[in-house]
Amino acid sequence: MRLPSLIREVWANLLKKPATVKYPFEKLPLSKTYRGKHELMRDRCVGCGLCAKICPAFAITMRSVYGKVSPEVDLAKCIFCYQCEDVCPRGAIKRGKEYELASWSRNEMIVR
Amino acid sequence: MSSIDLIVGPIHPALHEPERFVFKIDGEIVVDVEPRLGYVHRGIEKALSERTYIKDIYLVERVCGICNVAHTLTAAQAIEQAFGVEVPRRSKYLRTIVHELNRLHSHLLILGVVCELIGFDTLFMLFWRDREVIMDLIEMITGNRVMSAYNIIGGVRRNIGDFEVTQIKGVLSSLAKRVKQYKKVFMDDPTIRARCAGVGYLSRAKALALGAVGPTARGSGLELDVRVDEPYAAYDEVKYCAVIYNDGDVWARLMVRLDELLASMEVINECLDKMPSGPIRVPVPEAAPQSAEGVSVIEAPRGELIHHVYTKRDDDKPFRYRIRTPTYANIPAVCEMLKGCYIADIPAILASIDPCFSCTDRAALIDTNSGEKRIIDILSLARRSKK
Amino acid sequence: MVNDHLEVIDSLGNELKEGLLDVRYLPEKRALLVLVDKALIFKAIEALNKISGGEMHLTTISGADLGEDYIELTYFLWLLPQRLRVIVKTKLSKDDLRVQSIVNIAPATVLYEREVYEMLGVIFEGHPKLERLFLPEDWPQNMYPLRRR
Numbered sequence: 152m153r154l155p156s157l158i159r160e161v162w163a164n165l166l167k168k169p170a171t172v173k174y175p176f177e178k179l180p181l182s183k184t185y186r187g188k189h190e191l192m193r194d195r196c197v198g199c200g201l202c203a204k205i206c207p208a209f210a211i212t213m214r215s216v217y218g219k220v221s222p223e224v225d226l227a228k229c230i231f232c233y234q235c236e237d238v239c240p241r242g243a244i245k246r247g248k249e250y251e252l253a254s255w256s257r258n259e260m261i262v263r
Numbered sequence: 264m265s266s267i268d269l270i271v272g273p274i275h276p277a278l279h280e281p282e283r284f285v286f287k288i289d290g291e292i293v294v295d296v297e298p299r300l301g302y303v304h305r306g307i308e309k310a311l312s313e314r315t316y317i318k319d320i321y322l323v324e325r326v327c328g329i330c331n332v333a334h335t336l337t338a339a340q341a342i343e344q345a346f347g348v349e350v351p352r353r354s355k356y357l358r359t360i361v362h363e364l365n366r367l368h369s370h371l372l373i374l375g376v377v378c379e380l381i382g383f384d385t386l387f388m389l390f391w392r393d394r395e396v397i398m399d400l401i402e403m404i405t406g407n408r409v410m411s412a413y414n415i416i417g418g419v420r421r422n423i424g425d426f427e428v429t430q431i432k433g434v435l436s437s438l439a440k441r442v443k444q445y446k447k448v449f450m451d452d453p454t455i456r457a458r459c460a461g462v463g464y465l466s467r468a469k470a471l472a473l474g475a476v477g478p479t480a481r482g483s484g485l486e487l488d489v490r491v492d493e494p495y496a497a498y499d500e501v502k503y504c505a506v507i508y509n510d511g512d513v514w515a516r517l518m519v520r521l522d523e524l525l526a527s528m529e530v531i532n533e534c535l536d537k538m539p540s541g542p543i544r545v546p547v548p549e550a551a552p553q554s555a556e557g558v559s560v561i562e563a564p565r566g567e568l569i570h571h572v573y574t575k576r577d578d579d580k581p582f583r584y585r586i587r588t589p590t591y592a593n594i595p596a597v598c599e600m601l602k603g604c605y606i607a608d609i610p611a612i613l614a615s616i617d618p619c620f621s622c623t624d625r626a627a628l629i630d631t632n633s634g635e636k637r638i639i640d641i642l643s644l645a646r647r648s649k650k
Numbered sequence: 651m652v653n654d655h656l657e658v659i660d661s662l663g664n665e666l667k668e669g670l671l672d673v674r675y676l677p678e679k680r681a682l683l684v685l686v687d688k689a690l691i692f693k694a695i696e697a698l699n700k701i702s703g704g705e706m707h708l709t710t711i712s713g714a715d716l717g718e719d720y721i722e723l724t725y726f727l728w729l730l731p732q733r734l735r736v737i738v739k740t741k742l743s744k745d746d747l748r749v750q751s752i753v754n755i756a757p758a759t760v761l762y763e764r765e766v767y768e769m770l771g772v773i774f775e776g777h778p779k780l781e782r783l784f785l786p787e788d789w790p791q792n793m794y795p796l797r798r799r
Contacts, residue, residue: 157448161385170392182399184406184421207314207321232321232412237420246406301784308769309795344678471730474708474758487707492733493680558679558726558737560709569726571712582717583796587710587762595760 181248186231188249189224189262195243196221202235202244211235216263224262226252266294271609273302279376280620288606296601298594303620311584315549316342319581320415323570326586327619328409329372332365333563334570334586335414340495341570342416342581345557348547352497354418356538359497360431361404361413362561363527363534367438368397369564370520370527373617374445377517380610381458386448393441396434403427418544428535435528442524449514449521459514463600463612466511475596476589477566478523479616482516484509489562496561501533513608513615520617550579565589565617590619654732655682658701665697666690681735688740691723692750698727698736699755705730708756713766717798719744721770725752742772751777769796 172179181187198220203211210228213220222235222244236244254260272283281302287295307326311319323338324331336358343350375390398408404423405411413419449455465475470483480487488505490498506522508515551574560569566589573582593616600612655675662684663670669690675682686694699706709726716722725738742749751774752759763774764783771794774780782789 156444157385157452160389160444170395182403182406184404185402186406186412205317207318230321230325230410231407232410233406234317234321234412301782301786304784306795471705471707472757474756485707486730487728492728493735558681560726560735567709569710571710571724571726573714573716583714585710585712585714587712591761592710592758595758 181250184246185248185250186233186246188226188247188252189229189235190245190247191222191224191262192243192245193219193221195241197241197243199240201238201240205234205238207232207234214263221263226260226262227257269606272299280618282618282620284609286601286606286609291605291607293601293604293606293609296598298598300594300620308584308586312581315579316416316551316581317549319584321412323586324410324412326588329369329619330365330563330565330568331409332362332411332413333561333568335411336362336496337559337561337563337568337570338572339414339416340561341557341559341572342574343547343557344559345555345572345574346416346547346552347555348417348545350418351542351545352539353541354543355497356534357419357423357543358414359501360423360531360534361401361411361419362496363531364397364401364404364431365411366527366564367524368394368401369617370524371397373614374517374520377459377513377611377614378455380614381455383452383454386445389441390445393438396438400431400434403430415544417547418542420544422543431535432532435531439525439528442521442528446518446521446525449518456514458608458611459512459517459615460510461512461514462608463513463604463615464511465596465600467509469599470511470596473595473599474592475566476592477562477564477617478516478519479566479593479596481506482508482519482615483511487567489560489567493560495559497534497537498530500537501530503530513611516615550577551575551581563589565619566592588619590616593618654734658682658698658729658732658734658736661701662694662697665700666694669693679735679737681737684736684738686738686740688723688742688749691725691738691740692752692755694738695725695727695752695755698729698738702729702731706756708752708758708762711759711762711766713770713772713796715770715796715798721747721772723749723766723772747772748775749773750775753777768794770794771797 200213202222203213208228208230210225211222214223233246236246266287266289269286269288271286273281283299285297286293307322311322314322320335320338323334326334371390371394375387378390379387401411402408404427405413405421465483467484470480470485476487484507486505486507490503491505506519506526508518554576555574557572560567568589569587571585575582597613597616601609604612659673662673669687671687672685684694707728707730709728712724714722720741720743723740727736729736749772751763761783763777764780766772767774767780768782768785
């Protein structure tokens with residue numbers, strides 16, 4: 152009986168560092184293009200509403216706060232396609248790096 | 264001779280997705296099989312014709328999570344054809360690269376799943392570990408591990424530079440070595456041979472008559488590969504030969520996938536070398552410039568995928584959108600394979616066609632609250648969820 | 651290889667005679683478009699099957715209600731020896747949504763015909779089991795989700 156060729160692989164893995172990381176204590180690096188939580192720059196926004204119109208998941212609504220209309224992103228609905236970033240004429244929406252988005256309440260899921 | 268009905272699903276540990284199969288069994292042998300589809304029918308075809316083209320791209324991406332690039336690529340090509348838009352050459356190459364990376368991760372995934380189902384957990388872990396490096400590459404290029412949001416009508420959304428090219432080449436060259444080793448394991452490991460060789464036989468004539476596609480067809484010796492037959496994107500400029508195995512069993516279908524991994528890596532390397540410079544997307548009108556019909560056929564990881572779209576002049580929504588996914592085409596073939604097999608072989612045979620039932624089922628909504636059955640559109644559903 | 655579609659056009663013309671409403675090669679789709687009368691759909695598919703020597707792969711059937719008084723059926727075929735995509739189209743009047751099933755020529759159609767039946771209400775005559783495919787069992791009769799009124 153011949154030794155299966157995978158045996159060597161198994162032995163090598165015993166000596167190697169594990170392929171996984173201990174997640175909450177250790178995090179993998181993110182790519183530069185990563186699409187995480189939105190960063191809205193309200194001072195740049197002109198309130199045109201293009202992002203709300205184009206959003207495929209109906210996640211963006213335009214809300215008036217102190218007389219200034221600006222977008223509100225509901226992360227519970229967002230699909231993180233960043234089409235809103237593409238259409239924004241002023242570059243007011245930026246891709247963030249935050250990806251731990253779980254929350255206890257719906258209100259905390261809204262980016263203003 | 265009496266037979267017993269064995270009902271597998273809709274919830275079943277081997278299938279990962281809800282689908283019900285009723286097997287008529289005689290002792291240990293399956294005599295007949297009746298699939299019941301529709302558990303994940305989401306009404307996507309109807310929803311697509313109620314949204315604008317830009318939103319449609321993101322909706323078709325969600326027909327199936329694993330082959331999302333294949334769906335967006337097909338949709339973009341079908342809509343571009345109906346609009347009469349020609350995309351830049353560089354974007355065609357970028358589309359091919361991401362499409363092939365998507366195929367790599369899909370094939371590694373199903374090879375791992377099959378290994379788990381036949382009781383070879385070591386190989387399952389190894390396949391999935393190697394899949395992670397591909398996921399990292401996809402994240403580096405597109406910005407997300409799974410949902411790439413990369414293809415768009417008129418081109419692609421992100422460019423790649425020299426850094427990405429060297430990264431991809433480095434990862435692929437080390438992965439190629441590992442895949443070759445796995446191929447050796449598949450060739451001569453007694454466990455795999457015992458569980459896969461000769462199981463779930465599908466003859467070439469049956470595969471053709473029942474309309475099998477993709478690795479299922481090619482494992483039965485049927486020369487069907489859209490990349491060779493009707494080259495799309497950059498496939499007419501790169502060398503590619505269809506991988507054909509004539510055995511027609513589970514083993515042959517897995518070997519097709521293993522060989523395709525190596526072939527895909529060659530395609531990616533060739534694309535990276537040949538990639539021309541230039542723009543990556545062209546502006547496209549929001550509304551259809553003409554009433555036309557667009558058809559796009561591509562080779563998704565699971566087989567031939569077809570999108571058929573009717574556009575209407577000056578309307579920003581498609582008039583009718585039809586998707587035929589590869590698993591849907593393989594259902595009659597898998598029913599044929601299952602006839603005469605042992606009950607213990609059912610999971611391996613089902614997994615060997617790489618089933619994706621969320622693809623197969625796709626659009627109708629029932630209003631259960633008011634008790635009456637009516638079709639409600641997705642927009643009003645979204646509005647309702649805001650209340 | 652390049653002129654295979656001309657041969658297919660010739661043999662189709664011989665088989666179908668005046669039932670063939672239109673046939674032309676679409677270079678941008680790299681496909682042969684065949685328009686036939688609905689009574690001849692079975693014969694047209696059979697003729698294509700004969701031309702390819704039985705090596706015909708049915709990709710799909712797609713039905714569309716385009717808001718007019720007819721429903722358009724599109725059969726996508728791939729002929730292996732000729733390496734040619736053939737798109738066969740036919741129009742069914744909404745008053746008489748009956749068409750002959752091609753299940754005897756291409757068993758692959760068994761699910762596609764069921765889907766067109768449940769979504770658009772087209773009745774395929776000769777289909778062994780024309781039942782619902784995706785929709786729930788309690789879906790109302792005579793209600794077709796993809797029909798336009």
